[in-house]
Amino acid sequence: MTPPSPREPGRYRVELVCLGNICRSPMAHVVLEERLAEAGLGDVVEVTSSGTGGWHVGNRMDRRAAATLSAAGYDPSRHRARQYAAGTADDVDLVLAMDRDNLEDLGGVSPRVMLFRAFDPVARGGDVPDPYYGGDAGFEEVLSMVERTSATLVAAIASRLGHS
Template sequence: MTSVLFVCLGNICRSPMAEAVMRHQLEQEGLADQVQVDSAGTGNWHVGHPPHRGTRDILKREGISDEGIQARQIKGEDLSAFDFVIVMDNSNFDDVSRLAKGKADNIHRFVDFIPDTPYREVPDPYFTGNFDETYSLVEAGCRGIVQAIKERETG
C-alpha cells in the first residue's frame, strides 16, 4: 500500500484540504483502498482541532468530506512510515528536512506535482484569506500525485 502525508504549518488549512481532496480523487479513481492518506503540521498550535472553517466551507462547496480529519504534529517516525511526505511551502520543507536530519529522500514539494505552474509554494490561506486559490492548487496537485502513484504502481 502506498502512503502519502501532506504537511503544512498548523495542519488546519492546506494539508487537511489536500488530505480530503486526495481521498476524494482516489475514491473517484477506484484506488481508495490502495493508498493511505494523512496530514500533519510542523507546529503544534492546533493539535486535535478540525480543519479551519475556510477549508471546511470550500470542501463542503465541492462535495468533499473532511470527516475524521484532525490536526496533529508531524513526528520523526512519519518520515519512514510514509512513501511520500509532501510539503506545502519552503519553510515546511526546511522544517521537515531538519526533522529527517538529511536522511529522507521521500520529501517532496507539493507544487512539483502541478504541471506548468508559476507557483513555487502553496500560499497559506490562514494568512492570505484566499481559500479558492489554495483549493485550485490543491486540486491540481492532487491529480498530479494520483498520476505519480499510478505510474509508480505500474512500474
C-alpha cells in the same frame, strides 16, 4: 515528477504537511483521498496529514477551509489536526510539504520528502500559499492548486503502483 517507489509492494502511503494542519494540508488530504477513490486506489493508497507545529492538535480544520471544501462537494468533517512526528519519513513512501518553510522544518528535500507542488502541472515546485490570514479567495486559490496537483499526483502514484 516521479514519486519514490513504495516500501511495500502494491501499497502506498502519503503524508501531507503544512504549518498547523488546519488549512492547506487537510484540504489537500481531503481532495487527494477523493481523487484516489475515484481512480480505484482508495484501498491501496493511505493519506495522512499533519502540521510541523502542535498548536491545533485535535482541532477541526479552519472553518473557512472546511466551507471551501464543502462548497466544492467535499466532506471535511473527519479531519482532526495532528503534529508531524519525527521519523514519519521513515514509515511512509512520500512526504509532501506545502511550502519551503515546511520543507525546511522537515529537513529539506530527500528521496521521500519534497514539495507538494513538485507535481503541479501549472507551476511545478511552487509553494501552496498559507491562506490563514487572508480572505476566502485565498482558500479558493489553495483548493484550485490542490485539485490540479492531486490529479497529477494520483496519476503518478497509479503509474508507480502499476495501475492504469
